[in-house]
Structures are given as C-alpha cells and as structure tokens.
Amino acid sequence: MCSEEVLSDQPAGRGSETVATRQSILVLEDSQTQGNLISKMFVECGADVQLVSTAREFSMSPDLFDQKFSAAIIDVHFGEVSGLKLIEPVSRRWPAIVNVMMTANSTDDYAVLAEARNLGAHLVLKKPFDKVRVSDLLKDIESIQITGRPRQHVVVIDDSKTSCRIATEVLRSYGYRVSGFQTGEDAIRQLNFDHVDAVLTDLNMPGMPGEELICLVRDVWENIGIIAMSADASNKTRFKEADAFLPKPFGAEELIHTVGGVLAKDVEVLDC
Incomplete structure (x- = not known):
C-alpha cells in the first residue's frame, strides 16, 4: 500500500483530502x-x-x-x-x-x-x-x-533538525504541502523555481540569518507570506518586517492558527 499523510478533521490547506481521482x-x-x-x-x-x-x-x-x-x-x-x-x-x-x-x-x-x-x-x-x-x-x-493551482505550499527553515521536522510534520498533517530546509541558502534555491505561498523561518541561524532571508524574500517575492520564529520574545517588537511572529516553543494549534492567518490575508509589501 502507498504511504499517505495523516490528515486532520479540520483541513487547513488546499488538497487536504486524499486523492479521489485515478490519475x-x-x-x-x-x-x-x-x-x-x-x-x-x-x-x-x-x-x-x-x-x-x-x-x-x-x-x-x-x-x-x-x-x-x-x-x-x-x-x-x-x-x-x-x-x-x-x-x-x-x-x-x-x-x-x-x-x-x-x-x-x-x-x-x-x-x-x-x-x-x-x-x-x-x-x-x-x-x-x-x-x-x-x-x-x-x-x-x-x-x-x-x-487550478496546487495545494498551499509552506517552506520551513530552521537549523534545528528537530524543530524543522516537527513543524513540517504538523503542517503536512493539516493538508499543506511543506518543504523543510536547515539553511536559508537552500530555501532560496527552492523559491527560485517552485511556487511558494508562505515562509516560516527561524531568525537565529548560521550562514544566512533569518533577518537577511526575510528581506530578500520580501524584495524578490513580495506576495509570499512570512512568519518569523524565535525563542527571543523581544524579536516580536524589534523585527517587524515579517507578517507574523511565532515565539518558540509553540504548539501545533498555535502554528496552524498563525500559518492559516498569514495565508488568509493579502501580504503587505514592506521595506527592508
């Protein structure tokens, strides 16, 4: 049998239902x-x-x-x-x-x-x-x-393998298409050729920091929703270029609520 995602009773992303049509x-x-x-x-x-x-x-x-x-x-x-x-x-x-x-x-x-x-x-x-x-x-x-379009696609970026995996699994369980990365550089390559609806990124990462990645995404892909993650609560008021802030640690309900809220609204273009 083919492995399938575990889906929630309250789907959030497009295509959260199992495949019904034989392709x-x-x-x-x-x-x-x-x-x-x-x-x-x-x-x-x-x-x-x-x-x-x-x-x-x-x-x-x-x-x-x-x-x-x-x-x-x-x-x-x-x-x-x-x-x-x-x-x-x-x-x-x-x-x-x-x-x-x-x-x-x-x-x-x-x-x-x-x-x-x-x-x-x-x-x-x-x-x-x-x-x-x-x-x-x-x-x-x-x-x-x-x-007329694929399921909503969320890119998760976190240098912590555990945090990246957990966020990815939770979002997939709600029907979203999810790509997980541990560096901003790899995530940017994904955005270069694949459709992305939202980016969920940690702010404190080696290599390209989250702040730089957010500004780059905003400059090049202005319609992508952006959610910043950090264990430092002060970043919520200090760093306002993102559409939403998610303090670590967070639960599944908070994650789904935040992602759904960003995807449901028009993204305002902000200056970096």
Whole structure:
C-alpha cells in the first residue's frame, strides 16, 4: 500500500483530502531502470502509468497520442533532448495536462527548473523520492485539476533538525504541502523555481540569518507570506518586517492558527 499523510478533521490547506481521482500518468524518463521504479511507485499509489524512454518513441508512436493523460512527469535531461523542449508539445497534445519537471536535484538544475516554470511546468519532482512523495504529488495534481493551482505550499527553515521536522510534520498533517530546509541558502534555491505561498523561518541561524532571508524574500517575492520564529520574545517588537511572529516553543494549534492567518490575508509589501 502507498504511504499517505495523516490528515486532520479540520483541513487547513488546499488538497487536504486524499486523492479521489485515478490519475493517468505519462512518464518521460530515459533510464529504463529508473523509469520502471518510478512507474511502480505511481502504480502502487493508485495511478495508471505509461513509460516512454526515448524521444523517438515519444514522437513516433501513434498509439501514445491516442491516449488521455492527466499529468506528464518529464525528466529534465531526457537522453539527448532537454525536457524543456517537451513541455510545449506535451501541452499542445493534451491541453489540460499537468506538467511535472523531474530533476536529480543537482544545483546545476535550478536555472533550468526556473525556466521550466516559465514555460508552463506546474510542479517539480526531485530525485530521489519515495512513495510518500509520489502520493503527495498526486494530491497536488488533483488540486490543480480541481482548483487550478496546487495545494498551499509552506517552506520551513530552521537549523534545528528537530524543530524543522516537527513543524513540517504538523503542517503536512493539516493538508499543506511543506518543504523543510536547515539553511536559508537552500530555501532560496527552492523559491527560485517552485511556487511558494508562505515562509516560516527561524531568525537565529548560521550562514544566512533569518533577518537577511526575510528581506530578500520580501524584495524578490513580495506576495509570499512570512512568519518569523524565535525563542527571543523581544524579536516580536524589534523585527517587524515579517507578517507574523511565532515565539518558540509553540504548539501545533498555535502554528496552524498563525500559518492559516498569514495565508488568509493579502501580504503587505514592506521595506527592508
């Protein structure tokens, strides 16, 4: 059975319900071994899958274009062909399809993935991934089909592994899509190519401090909600560039209430 998130009786994020529609997935992966593993995970999560391993097979198979697909999982490096060049023909043949760019998570791919988003890619799937991530992705695909956009995406940044993990698990249990990072630098790379609705960041971190990260996010992505976390309560009045302040330690109810409040209102652009 596919692993699924534990969901609350009071969903807060879009797509908090389990996947109800059986998806038909087109996987464009040039490695037959990886393609088979990926296909197996999607099938075990309740999807139908068609694997294509070469550009020739994609362009020359009449049976393929007669099929109906709800989503395409496109490897960024599809053999000798850039996955970017496949977004347009895939979207032209299946206008309602959800395009997902798949990457090996190399830092060299960030600029490529940013371009993929501009070309019409809806989501990003980073290798390696497991069935839990596949189940999560299927929920986002269904959310796009129903609402026109993926579930609300919250990025959590905390250099404490324990704090980051707990906040991530709580938010996921309420139906949010969540990405957790332990450095501001890694989080910024995520924001560069992936849609993000809110950032929850600790203020005191090595490397890029929370204050600098918040100012950068506000300057570049002005519509993203920002929540600052700190064990120092004085930061609540000293540092006002964030949309909300969450004192540490905090409980699950306080976390969900704060995130929900920030996502429910328009974010005011503030000067840093």
